Amino acid sequence: MTTPISVNNDLFDINLIDLNQQKVSLDNYKGKKLCIFMWASW
């Protein structure tokens, strides 16, 4: 069984930027199922 881990506040408090350098809060994505893929250009 998967044991869910609450990452609620900490994760959704994080601010990232979009491709136009504008701040985006992960809070915008709260309340929906969310798949995040992390990668890098390097």
Place this chain on the structure above:
Amino acid sequence: MPVWQKTYKELFADDDNVEFLSVAMDAIYHDKVKQFHQSAKAEFTTLIDTDNSLSKLMGFKVVPNILLINSDGELEYWKFGKADIRNSYYKNLIKRWISREKINILPKDNFINASNQNHQLSLGKFNEYVNTGNLRVNEVRGLELDNMIVRKQLWAKENPEKFYQGNIDSDWQKQNLEKGI
């Protein structure tokens, strides 16, 4: 990235109940992220973690990674490192997760552990280095040698030609690892 675009079309694009986000762990070369996104003709959102916030929170030291978070904000699955969507295992897992079947997997290989002091210090010093350039590279690198998020970005900053002119030079990276650079 092109494979994720294909996967996005197949699994996410027509489903209003699930969001897909691509997050690049790139503190230095933001324009390169945009180039990758555009050249893949990606229709999903790509964001950039410019100060390694996600690594600070979750303790991972590598990419590519996958996180699956339910609508209650609970992390149901994570894979840190080697999360290659070309591997049918991950694609099927995501497909099952979207269709609300239980994933029935407890990741055991890399539990979230962000409490390590050197991890936090390493990322903090790296950010200071990126923002001010005041620190010696070796001072940053030496804090957590297995932190490839920091180490590879330092390599890319010092030797952009090994990353952004044609293919990434894997042999050069292997040599660096052997030398402890």
